[in-house]
Amino acid sequence: MLDLLLAPKIQSDYSNCSFVLTEQFDQNLFSRKGFTVANHFADRLSEAVKTKHTPLVVGLDPVYGSLPESIRTNPHMNDETDIGASVDAIFEFCSRTLKVVAPLVPAVKINIAYFERYLWEGLEIYYALVSEAEALGLEVIGDVKRGDIGHTATAYAQAHLQNPEFVDMEGMIVPDAITVNGFAGADGIVPFADVANEQGKGVFVWVRASNPSAAAIQDFEDASGVKMYEKLAEAVGEIANEDQRIGTCGYSNIGMVVGGTSPEATTALRKKYPKCWFLVPGFGSQGATAADCVRFCNEDGLGALVNASRSIIYAFDRPEYKEQFGNQWEKCIEQATIDTKLELAKAQE
Numbered sequence: 001m002l003d004l005l006l007a008p009k010i011q012s013d014y015s016n017c018s019f020v021l022t023e024q025f026d027q028n029l030f031s032r033k034g035f036t037v038a039n040h041f042a043d044r045l046s047e048a049v050k051t052k053h054t055p056l057v058v059g060l061d062p063v064y065g066s067l068p069e070s071i072r073t074n075p076h077m078n079d080e081t082d083i084g085a086s087v088d089a090i091f092e093f094c095s096r097t098l099k100v101v102a103p104l105v106p107a108v109k110i111n112i113a114y115f116e117r118y119l120w121e122g123l124e125i126y127y128a129l130v131s132e133a134e135a136l137g138l139e140v141i142g143d144v145k146r147g148d149i150g151h152t153a154t155a156y157a158q159a160h161l162q163n164p165e166f167v168d169m170e171g172m173i174v175p176d177a178i179t180v181n182g183f184a185g186a187d188g189i190v191p192f193a194d195v196a197n198e199q200g201k202g203v204f205v206w207v208r209a210s211n212p213s214a215a216a217i218q219d220f221e222d223a224s225g226v227k228m229y230e231k232l233a234e235a236v237g238e239i240a241n242e243d244q245r246i247g248t249c250g251y252s253n254i255g256m257v258v259g260g261t262s263p264e265a266t267t268a269l270r271k272k273y274p275k276c277w278f279l280v281p282g283f284g285s286q287g288a289t290a291a292d293c294v295r296f297c298n299e300d301g302l303g304a305l306v307n308a309s310r311s312i313i314y315a316f317d318r319p320e321y322k323e324q325f326g327n328q329w330e331k332c333i334e335q336a337t338i339d340t341k342l343e344l345a346k347a348q349e
Contacts, residue, residue, distance in 0.1 A: 040247035041139075041177055041202030042277060046302055047249075048106030048139050054341045055297060057141065057279070058101045059109040059309030060129070062090045066314055068329040087118050091125040097313055098133050100330050104337045107139035109279075109307050110175070130175055140175040141279070141305075145206060146192075147181030153191035161192070161201045177202030179257055179279070186235050193239055193254050202253040202277070205236045208266050210259025210282035219263070229266070237273040251275055251303070258296060260288030260306070267295050270303070278304045284311025284340070290347035297348060306344055312336045 049055055064072070064086050071077055077089035098108065110129055115122035133140045146156040160178045164170070177196070182189045182205035192203045208218055208229040218229040233256060239245070240254035247253065252275045258266055260282035270278070278296040282288035283306050296304035315321045315336030316329035325331040 039200045040249075041196065041200060041253040042247040042251035043249045044176070045106065045139055045202070045277060045305075046247075046251060049302055049305075052104065052106045054105060054344060055294065055301075055304050055306045056105050056337070056341050056344055057107045057109050057305045057307045058097075058105050058312050058337065059111060059143070059281075059307045060094050060097065060114075060313065061111045061309045062094055062114050062313070064089060066317075067093050068316055068327075070327065070329070083118055083121055087115075087121045087125050090114075090118075090122075091128065094125075094129050095132055096330060097333055098129065098136055098138070100334050101312075101337050102133075102136035102138055104334070104341065105138070107141060107176075107305060108133050109141040109143050109309075111143040111309075113143075127172060127174070131173055134173060134176075139177070141204065142175030142178040144178045145181050146178070147184060147188055149184050149187040150191070153184075153188055154195065157192040157195035161195045161199050161203075163199065175201070177204060177253075177255075179204045179206060181206050182232060182236060185232075186239060189236065189239055189254075193245065196253055197244060202255065204255045204257050204277070204279040205232070207233050207236060207256040207269070208258045208262045210261045210286055210288065212261075214259070214262075230269075233269055233273065237276065240273065240276050246275060249302075251277055255279060257281065259286075260293040260296075261286055270296050270298065274298060274303070276303070279307060280304055281307045284308045290343045294344055294347045301348060308340055312340060 064080050067089055071089050071093055074089070077085045077092065079085045101108065110126065110133070112126055115126035130140050130142065142160055144160050146160060147153075148156060160174055163173050178192070178201075180189065180192050180203050189203070189205055195201070196203050208214065218227070220228045222231070236254065236256055240252035245252045245254055255277035256269070256273070257279045258269060260280045280293045280296050283290070283293050293306040294304065312333060316325075316332040318332070318336070321332035321335055324335065
C-alpha cells in the first residue's frame, strides 16, 4: 500500500488540509482550513474568480528536462534516471511554483500524466501537491481525463473525487474537480456527476479538444449537419442543467472542456449552455490568443477558465523574462502570470 501520508520526502501536514463537514454551518457551506466556504464547486469557483479578478488557471505539466537548471543541478536531484531524484526535483519545482501563483490566480490544473509516469512515487507527489494547492487557497483541477461507464466509471469517480476514508488516510484530499472523457455519452458522465454532487466537487467533460487533428473526428457531421462535439455538448448540458447540480451562483458543477483553438463556431456553445463553466485550454504555447479564449466568458465575466501551462511555468526560458530576471526563475513565472492576467483582462474589455 502506498504510504501517501507518511512518505519521508514529503513534509506537508495533510491533517490541516482536510475538508471537514460541520453541522453548525448552512448546508451550502463547509469548513476548509478553519474558514467557512461554499460546499458547491461552482460557488467556490465563482467566488475565487471574482476575488482574483481573472479567469486564468495555471497548469502544472512538469517535465524533468525542462526544470530550472538550479534544481536539475542540485546534488540530490541531478540524476534523471533515479526515480527518487526525479520526483524530488519535480515536487520542488511544482511546490515553489504553487506558492508563486497562488496569490494571483483562482485555480491550478495539475495533469496527472506527468506524475503517473513515475509510478507510485509520482502519485505520492501528485496528491501532496493537491493538498499544498488547497492549503494555499486554490481551487484544484485534476486533469485525469478518465472515462468509462457504469461501475467502472463510479470507481474512477470515487478514486479521483472522493476524499479517502481509509485508516490513516483520513487527512488526504483529492482535487476539487477533474476532467472526464465523455465520449460514452450520459452513461459515462452521470457516475462522475453523481459522485461530484455527493462530495461538493466538479467535473469538466472533454467536448472539443484544442489539438489540430481533433476536427477530423469531433467536427464530423451527421445527416442533419450536427457536429459530433455539439451532440456531446447536448449530453453534458442536459446533465449540467439538472436542478441538483446548480449552485446558488447559478452555475453548474458540471462543465465542459472546449479548446481556445477550436473553430469560431464553438462560441455558440457559450450562449446555449450559460450555466456551464468552460475549461479552455490552448492559450499560449498551443497558439490560442486571449481573445480566442475569453469569448467563452459570460457577460458577468464568469463561466470560463483559461488554462495556461508551458507559457507560464517555463517562462524562465523565454527571452523577455530571462533578460529581465536572469536565473530568478520564480520571478519569471510570477511576471508571466501577471502579464497573462493583464492580457486576458484587456481582451475582456
